[in-house]
Amino acid sequence: QKEVEQDPGPLSVPEGAIVSLNCTYSNSAFQYFMWYRQYSRKGPELLMYTYSSGNKEDGRFTAQVDKSSKYISLFIRDSQPSDSATYLCAMAKQGAQKLVFGQGTRLTINP
Amino acid sequence: EAEVAQSPRYKITEKSQAVAFWCDPISGHATLYWYRQILGQGPELLVQFQDESVVDDSQLPKDRFSAERLKGVDSTLKIQPAELGDSAMYLCASSPPRTSGGIRYEQYFGPGTRLTVT
Numbered sequence: 372q373k374e375v376e377q378d379p380g381p382l383s384v385p386e387g388a389i390v391s392l393n394c395t396y397s398n399s400a401f402q403y404f405m406w407y408r409q410y411s412r413k414g415p416e417l418l419m420y421t422y423s424s425g426n427k428e429d430g431r432f433t434a435q436v437d438k439s440s441k442y443i444s445l446f447i448r449d450s451q452p453s454d455s456a457t458y459l460c461a462m463a464k465q466g467a468q469k470l471v472f473g474q475g476t477r478l479t480i481n482p
Numbered sequence: 483e484a485e486v487a488q489s490p491r492y493k494i495t496e497k498s499q500a501v502a503f504w505c506d507p508i509s510g511h512a513t514l515y516w517y518r519q520i521l522g523q524g525p526e527l528l529v530q531f532q533d534e535s536v537v538d539d540s541q542l543p544k545d546r547f548s549a550e551r552l553k554g555v556d557s558t559l560k561i562q563p564a565e566l567g568d569s570a571m572y573l574c575a576s577s578p579p580r581t582s583g584g585i586r587y588e589q590y591f592g593p594g595t596r597l598t599v600t
Contacts, residue, residue, distance in 0.1 A: 472524030
């Protein structure tokens, strides 16, 4: 069993929809959580970085962490075609900077 | 905006040949990472440097892979000999230095080197 599970999709939604992307993890030692966006043939770009349980908002993006359920989410409001990309969740344990990534979810926003 | 630089962007090589990738992290970032990303999967850590020292190379196939960061700034990852299964994206990342708040966990990635072994 992988430490971090993420549905690979693909996920296709119409422009303007709210998108929900999720990851589950098995190791309660994970304390730091990140979401990356990766366009085709590019490197991952950091979108959101959270530590504690709860919500963090940045523009159209909201990251949510539920440590009790070992579940993290990324919500995208008013989705745009430019949001079409692969979204990767990543997490780290206290004191260890190594990131463990999910498989990534491929998202397409249709105009 | 400061970025992680990598070269080359693309590399095609024949199996059994040697290949090398170069990375220059964001200025001031003491921690540098090399990841491998197979198509359709998330990146997996190969090696982590703190300045010029290796912190974690537990997933580096040491029979054929080597990495160095001699002056604690830029870094080189080498594969010799390359095998067909090495075809992947090789990503370099760096982290900001520790602050009074502690270790910085977020990582910033370069554009990657896409390797094709034929």
